[in-house]
Every structure is written in structure tokens, then in C-alpha cells.
Amino acid sequence: MINFGGHNGLVSEPTQTDNLDDLVVRMAGVGVRRGRNELLAGLDWAVELDERWVVLGPNGAGKTTLLRLAAAELHPTTGTVDLLGERLGRVDIFELRPRIGFTSAALAARVPAEEIVRDVVVSAGYAVLGRWREVYDELDTERAAELLGALGIAHLAERTFGTLSEGERKRALIARSLMTDPEMLLLDEPAAGLDLGGREDLVARLSTLALDPDAPAMVLVTHHVEEIPPGFTHALLLRDGRAVVAGLIDDVLTAENLSKTFDQDLMLERSGDRFFARRR
Numbered sequence: 001m002i003n004f005g006g007h008n009g010l011v012s013e014p015t016q017t018d019n020l021d022d023l024v025v026r027m028a029g030v031g032v033r034r035g036r037n038e039l040l041a042g043l044d045w046a047v048e049l050d051e052r053w054v055v056l057g058p059n060g061a062g063k064t065t066l067l068r069l070a071a072a073e074l075h076p077t078t079g080t081v082d083l084l085g086e087r088l089g090r091v092d093i094f095e096l097r098p099r100i101g102f103t104s105a106a107l108a109a110r111v112p113a114e115e116i117v118r119d120v121v122v123s124a125g126y127a128v129l130g131r132w133r134e135v136y137d138e139l140d141t142e143r144a145a146e147l148l149g150a151l152g153i154a155h156l157a158e159r160t161f162g163t164l165s166e167g168e169r170k171r172a173l174i175a176r177s178l179m180t181d182p183e184m185l186l187l188d189e190p191a192a193g194l195d196l197g198g199r200e201d202l203v204a205r206l207s208t209l210a211l212d213p214d215a216p217a218m219v220l221v222t223h224h225v226e227e228i229p230p231g232f233t234h235a236l237l238l239r240d241g242r243a244v245v246a247g248l249i250d251d252v253l254t255a256e257n258l259s260k261t262f263d264q265d266l267m268l269e270r271s272g273d274r275f276f277a278r279r280r
């Protein structure tokens, strides 16, 4: 079990009046435009502290753009984005970012191949990447070891990042994203490129995390319903930069909604707490 420092425990029992304090993401009327392209449009979305969201949609739907907004990497062209109670545009993003864990293929590509895995993880606490000559605090080094253990790759701590398999890299970067004990964890296609065993292992580990009441709020982007870890509570389906539907996973994940989102006649099956989809 990972020690999350208990920041969730500091929050008082939610009541109707302080519900707003529990919002880790609030987007209102959000649009992102680049030239003539509307990457996102008219998006209203809120994520609460104890929620685990999956964002599903076809290629080009705007999923990564949405996650980059939630990671304070991007500003909206229209509308407002509040993250952890702070309004984007009014807050110092360098203070905000350590409170948000983020993994993506873009981040993986920026890790120098010769970086030692333990340093990839521990350097997150210092908001750096590829600066392995930092002198790290012993407690931070211990936490990095604990996180690598929780993700099943403690034995790879001394290896260089470049020698890891795709699946091992993903796990190392998830460990890194948890290093700062973030209040929100954003995962952009964490299972992309993994073989069946690697995917199943990652889904199981993310499920353990999702079911841990002390874990941060989570948002996971994927193209595949098979990659939804048990314990995820909500889903947002995106198509052409717009929300098709959003809400509790059991209400949102239907064959009809998936068919609308992916513009195909799809069947959806549920086996236990996992989902499977195919063309009708």
C-alpha cells in the first residue's frame, strides 16, 4: 500500500455547502482553438476528490488537450478552468504543477535514456527531469524506492531508463507522478504499447490505486474500454472536441453511447468489473 501522506484525510466530511471545496477540476464553457481548429468546445466538467474518471474517445477527439488543461500545461481559449481550487490564468502554475501527477508519452520521450530509474522518480520532487546530479534527501530516496516497489519494479531502481521495456517505463513514470503525493493523478494512455500481460498487470495496479481511499483523484485517458481499471467511478466520452456524455461509469458506458462516440455500431459486454467492446 502506498503512503499518500493523508491529505485526503484533512478534508472534512463533505456537506452540500462545502462541496465546491472537493472539486479538483472544474471546467466551465471551455474551448481550445488553434487557428481554425476547435480542439475542444463548450466543455463543462467537474471532478471531485474521491472520483476516478476515465476519458474515452477516438483519435483526435481532444482527450490529450483536455488532460493538458487539467495538468496546467495549457490555457483555454474560452471559458474557465479551476484546478485544486485555483483559477488557471490567475495562479502561479509552477506552484500548482507539483500538486498534480501527470504521465504521458510526451513526458516519457523527454526522459534521458541514461537517467537512473530511481532518479527519474525522485527528481519529480524537485520538479526536474534529467538532472541526476541533484543531491536528494534520504527520505525522498526512500519514498522513491517505496513507490517503485508498489509498482513492482523495485529491482529496476539502479537500471538506466533507456534499458527498460515499454511496460517498465510506464510503471516508472507512474511512480514518478506519485512522488510529490499529488492531489490529482492524470494518466494519458498508460497502457498504450503494452502487450497483453503488461496491460493486465498495469490495469490491476491502477485498480489497486483506484480502490485506495487515500489515493488522489484520478483521470485516465484511453481508447479502449478493456483498459478501464476496476474501481474507476466515472466516464467522460469525447468526440470532435465535445462531450458526448459524462457521469457515473455504469450510466455512461453503454453500447449506444460508445457507438455514438466512435461512430460505429458497437456491442459492449461486461464481465465482472471489466468491459469489452467490438463491432456488431
Ligand SMILES: Nc1ncnc2c1ncn2[C@@H]1O[C@H](COP(=O)(O)OP(=O)(O)OP(=O)(O)O)[C@@H](O)[C@H]1O
Binding pocket: 034, 035, 037, 038, 039, 057, 058, 059, 060, 061, 062, 063, 064, 065, 066, 223
Ligand atoms: N497545435 C495544434 N494546431 C492545430 N490542431 C491541433 C493542434 N494540436 C492538436 N490539434 C488537433 O486537435 C485535435 C485533438 O487533438 P488531441 O491530441 O487532444 O486528441 P486525442 O483525443 O488525444 O487524440 P489521440 O487519441 O489520437 O491521441 C486533433 O485533431 C489534432 O490534430
